[in-house]
Amino acid sequence: MSKVKIIIVTQTYPPRTGGMQSVMQGLAKKLSEFYQVIVLPDHLVPKKEKSKNSALEIKTFLLPKFLRNFYKKIYIKKVIRKDTLLICDSWKSVFAIPINIKNKIIVLAHGQEYLDPRKIDKINLALSRASILISNSSFTKNLAKNVLNGSKLKHIVIPPTYFMDKSPARFKKTKNIIPNLLTLTRIDIRKGITQTMEALSILKKQKKIKEFIWHIAGSGPELDNLKKLSHLLDLKKEIKFNGWVNDFEKNKLFKKSDIFVMPSYKYKRSIEGFGIVYVEAAKYGIPSICGKDSGASDFVKNNVSGWVVDPLDLNALKKVLIDAINFPSKSREKGKVSKNKYINNFNGHIAFQLFLDTIKKINR
Secondary structure (H helix, E strand, O other), rough: OOEEEEEOOOOOOOOOOOOHHHHHHHHHHHHOOEEEEEEEEOOOOOOOHOOOOOOOOEOOOOOOOHHHHHHHHHHHHHHHOOOOOEEEOOOHHHHHHOOOOOOOOEEEEOHHHHHHHHHHHHHHHHHHOOOEEOOOOOHHHHHOOOOOOOOOEEEEEOOOOEEEEOOOOOOOOOOOOOOEEEEEOOOOHHHHHHHHHHHHHHHOOOOOOOOOOOEOOOOOOOHHHHEEEEEEOOOOOEEEEEEEOOOHHHHHHHHOOOOOEOOOOOOOOOOOOOHHHHHHHHHOOOOOOOOOOOOHHHOOEEEEOOOEOOOOHHHHHHHHHHHHHHHHHHHHHHHHHHHHHHHHHHHHHHHHHHHHHHHHHHOO
């Protein structure tokens, strides 16, 4: 193992849940196979969440929010060496690094942190200290580019699939008589679930689609509204709300699903910068329906490995749902393409190797 120490400064880390939290934890664990890694989260991490890996240390500060950056700076000054590399989960975390430290800094970009025009000056100030900016998708790269004021900062794209397996899931795929749809996400407005429900309700009444089952797994602020809406739209027989699911239950849902449905869209200052769950679905040979204004289009290609649609265009969404539900052989073909894309371009080994190569280049 190299003696180079890596300090990860992050506001997103388990036990808090979410895609970014999984990405940061996965990255920390993979890096600790090669380097001594210290993680500085923005919240308390219980002992049960901490790694037994001696090369991975998680240092937390049980302090009010306004004091955390101050104590992180003191701690960084104490442990940093000349060859220490700093990794920040976003531009915001750069402000927890002492200003007089000249070490190399990698900053990750996820998407929606670049949507607030009021923060352009602050973003540019933070990134003026960065050695490289790594975006999770081409979509996110363009968002960041729009606020970087012509900066010459090196800027690349690496998909955030570091923690995912090298090989896809191995299991015997059953051919469902009734197509099984799946949505697995934090249930909020921008996921396109409401629009999908409305489209399916119309198509059901018009008898333009076959029977279907739709599992919606996850929790969030819109869950109760969606449950009420499923009754109002006469979809209570078709829609099954699974609530929050653990990894075992999640894998069971993927194994029996035919189509992944999450046509998210930009809502206020919130977007899908990448959408790791579309890649998770691909591991199981499941094609996805995703929204056009998101980083998912780096992975999901319209009518090739899934469907890309504007969920706010009801007619367009209905056409996609008819195609996905009524023509299962076409959906299976898209699922095969999606799975091969995961194997050849997006598996965890490939993504992490790109990250390792980036570290080596900036440390030269």
